[in-house]
Amino acid sequence: MKAAINRHRADMTRSLGGLLFRGVHSLTSIPAVRTQLGHLASGGAVRTVMTLPSFLSPKPRDFSLPNSSWGSEMLRLHEHYNSQCEGEMEEGEEGRGLWLRLPSYNRSLKYATGGVYLSKMVQANARLFTRNSREQGAGFEYVVFVNKKENKCVCIFQAGHLLEGPPGCVHGGAIATMIDTVTGTHANVLSRPVMTANLNINYRSPIPLGNTVLIESSLDSREGRKMFISCKVTSTDGSKLHTEATALFLSVNFSHLLKGG
Numbered sequence: 664m665k666a667a668i669n670r671h672r673a674d675m676t677r678s679l680g681g682l683l684f685r686g687v688h689s690l691t692s693i694p695a696v697r698t699q700l701g702h703l704a705s706g707g708a709v710r711t712v713m714t715l716p717s718f719l720s721p722k723p724r725d726f727s728l729p730n731s732s733w734g735s736e737m738l739r740l741h742e743h744y745n746s747q748c749e750g751e752m753e754e755g756e757e758g759r760g761l762w763l764r765l766p767s768y769n770r771s772l773k774y775a776t777g778g779v780y781l782s783k784m785v786q787a788n789a790r791l792f793t794r795n796s797r798e799q800g801a802g803f804e805y806v807v808f809v810n811k812k813e814n815k816c817v818c819i820f821q822a823g824h825l826l827e828g829p830p831g832c833v834h835g836g837a838i839a840t841m842i843d844t845v846t847g848t849h850a851n852v853l854s855r856p857v858m859t860a861n862l863n864i865n866y867r868s869p870i871p872l873g874n875t876v877l878i879e880s881s882l883d884s885r886e887g888r889k890m891f892i893s894c895k896v897t898s899t900d901g902s903k904l905h906t907e908a909t910a911l912f913l914s915v916n917f918s919h920l921l922k923g924g
């Protein structure tokens with residue numbers, strides 16, 4: 664029985680390989696995958712997850728599209744980069760424009776988030792940390808664009824009122840979260856899946872709540888499974904440096920990700 668479970672997990676790991684990057688969008692539209700993940704989540708036993716046929720599944724919300732909470736600077740910059748895109752990045756697609764806008768959903772991977780040993784209730788309720796607020800504009804509002812040719816990512820980030828740290832300013836942990844998200848997204852584009860091994864941050868000047876800032880990441884070097892990425896957070900005109908960081912990401916195999924480390 665144990666061998667069968669392990670074989671099943673290995674099969675799942677392989678079949679998930681091509682699906683992870685597309686996240687919830689793809690997974691919720693493939694009932695067979697959800698059923699298999701249901702087996703996996705329940706410890707490889709006989710329980711399955713009831714799924715709707717794909718044509719009845721609601722289309723997941725893309726959180727990186729403009730909404731009414733976006734300020735004028737957020738909208739202006741979104742338009743600036745969007746006008747240099749010729750398409751959205753989907754798996755296997757090569758961009759034709761200079762930039763590609765990355766869609767963003769509120770689940771990273773249904774049923775496997777945080778490891779397969781969590782209870783089904785926890786797994787069903789798991790949400791991506793940066794996309795877990797129902798109130799638009801309250802938390803993390805952001806959109807990431809990638810420039811594959813120049814090995815760069817840029818994120819336009821508007822910090823909501825729930826991210827307060829020092830009075831009127833963004834919490835350092837929230838800034839770290841966004842840096843991890845942007846550099847992690849960048850590393851995932853280069854080689855997926857990845858995990859953050861190291862993150863070093865220097866906070867240079869506070870970010871006022873409600874401000875829009877730019878978060879730019881660039882690949883410094885690659886050594887085997889290691890990707891060294893640097894990142895800076897600046898005002899949108901580039902005149903003020905808020906934060907600088909370096910990060911190390913390691914490519915991992917899917918079983919490492921699924922078993923939660």
Ligand SMILES: CCCCCCCC/C=C\CCCCCCCC(=O)SCCNC(=O)CCNC(=O)[C@H](O)C(C)(C)COP(=O)(O)OP(=O)(O)OC[C@H]1O[C@@H](n2cnc3c(N)ncnc32)[C@H](O)[C@@H]1OP(=O)(O)O
Binds near residue numbers: 844848856
């Ligand atoms: C996750 C993405 C999933 C995809 C989802 C797609 C949907 C997209 C949606 C939304 C995108 C949002 C994107 C967000 C991204 C966020 C990412 C995170 O926050 S990840 C959570 C925090 N990180 C951990 O919890 C790691 C915990 N640590 C580990 O699991 C391991 O330690 C790991 C994987 C990092 C390394 O373990 P080993 O066993 O694979 O590798 P070893 O053998 O230890 O090291 C390999 C080499 O790397 C060096 N190394 C390892 N750790 C190092 C460190 N901390 N500093 C320096 N070097 C290190 C070692 O010295 C070694 O180097 P030598 O080959 O000998 O040269």
